[in-house]
Amino acid sequence: MVILSVEFDSLEILDWLRKLRPRRVLIQSPLGLRGLAEQICSLISGEGVDAFISSSPTWGGCDIAVEEAKRVGAEAIIHIGHAPFLPHTELPVFYVEARYKDYKPLESLIEPIAKALTGYRKVGVGMSVQWLNHMTQFMEDLAARGFSVVAGGPGGHLAHRGQVLGCDYSSLKTIEPIVDCYIVVGSVFHALGAALISKKPTLMADPHTQKVEWMDERAKRILATRYYLIQRFKEARRIAILVSRKPGQYMMGLAQKLKNILNEDGREANIIVSDEITMENIADFTYDAYINTACPRLSIEDQARFSKPLLLPMEVMVALGRITWEEFLDKGLILNLSLTVPQPTNL
Ligand code: SF4
Structure with a gap:
């Protein structure tokens, strides 16, 4: 493994602080960049800011710790390791993208x-x-x-x-x-x-x-598994739709739309809400299958640790016959969470 070092511009952070003048700031970082959180904490504490470090998981720019910041009285967030993801956030966020220095x-x-x-x-x-x-x-x-x-x-x-x-x-x-x-x-x-x-x-x-x-052989193997899971989902009568509270993953409108579609199809569907969606915290439920409206990569990277189908919304459209598997593949819809694309062809 090559050791990679990242860079950040302390002057930009200080400039942001001087303009915004927050009394308290929460600093969040993914694993691997905790040291940078410590450095930034020292930097801004030296400016008289009351700085707190979050140790909660920080998976992406979707995962802005707004609730946590509000809970501790922070007026702004410094988010390390990701680019801006959301057009608007409830609290001001400064993104430290932590880009690699060395080519x-x-x-x-x-x-x-x-x-x-x-x-x-x-x-x-x-x-x-x-x-x-x-x-x-x-x-x-x-x-x-x-x-x-x-x-x-x-x-x-x-x-x-x-x-x-x-x-x-x-x-x-x-x-x-x-x-x-x-x-x-x-x-x-x-x-x-x-x-x-x-x-x-x-x-x-x-x-x-x-x-x-x-990557193509790996992708083929995953798509073969996804096809098999879609077939299993067709038999499911009781289904849970998973919704994450994370600001960039929160898709309650989509979850409700899916619930209606499944009910119209004669299936029972309930919505389960949580902050972190993990296989462990849904393992005890008894549903036949699950739909993941949160980070789509959970269904790709974590499915192997879970015995029930954990389908993405577009895969549900395939299971219900609203789009074909071929259309799904042609348009590259696997990671697409939107239900507005594509138009159903055989409703
Ligand atoms: S939704 Fe998942 S893949 Fe997208 S930014 Fe968030 S953690 Fe990363």
Whole structure:
């Protein structure tokens, strides 16, 4: 494993504090960036701010600790490790994206990447937010080896050009018609999502592990499992719809819509609400199947730890015959939580 160090601009944080003048601030960070939370706590305490550090899980930019901050009387939040995800938050949030300083761990993968991409010409690039400082250099290095390299714009939950999130690949989806394949810089988590939403081949480049790997076989195996779970869901009579309270995951409107659809289909459906959705905290319920309206990656990464189907909303539409499996695959709907896309074809 390569040790990667991140950078942050203390002047930007201090400038934000001086403008906002909060008396108390809550600092939240994911595992792996707790040290940065400590550094920022010392920095802002030195400015006379009453700073608290949260140790609650912080999974993404969707997971802003508004309730926790309000509970401890914080007037603002410093959120480490993710880009802005929500257009509005109840409390002001300063995002410390914690981008990687050094290009070398990615630069050392250029040759293996170029070798793996032999036979492809137009390549779409996506990166987790931590690598975005090196996007231009990376694209130039690939272009120098004869590839035509494209990055899609921001949009949806993506704050930056070329960014990808575990639940939003719109930067790649918009360039799908003009590229032969994708390369995703980040981890298996980020690259696998791209392979699940598109039929274009996806190459992962992970500077941390120094691995370069095509994701398509992994994606095929997951899709085969998803198809099997959709078939099992068809038999389910009693269904629970899971809703997370996290600000960026809260989909109560969608959950109620699903409940109505299932009731119309003659099935019992109830809504279960929690902050963290874990397999452990739903294991004791006796429903035949579950629908996950929270982070879509729970259904991909955690399904193996759970014996009942944990379907995503669009997969439920397949199970109920409202869209076909082929449409679902063609449009790359697996991580799409919206029920407004696509139009039902055989209601
Ligand atoms: S919903 Fe899941 S994948 Fe999306 S930002 Fe939140 S934790 Fe990440």
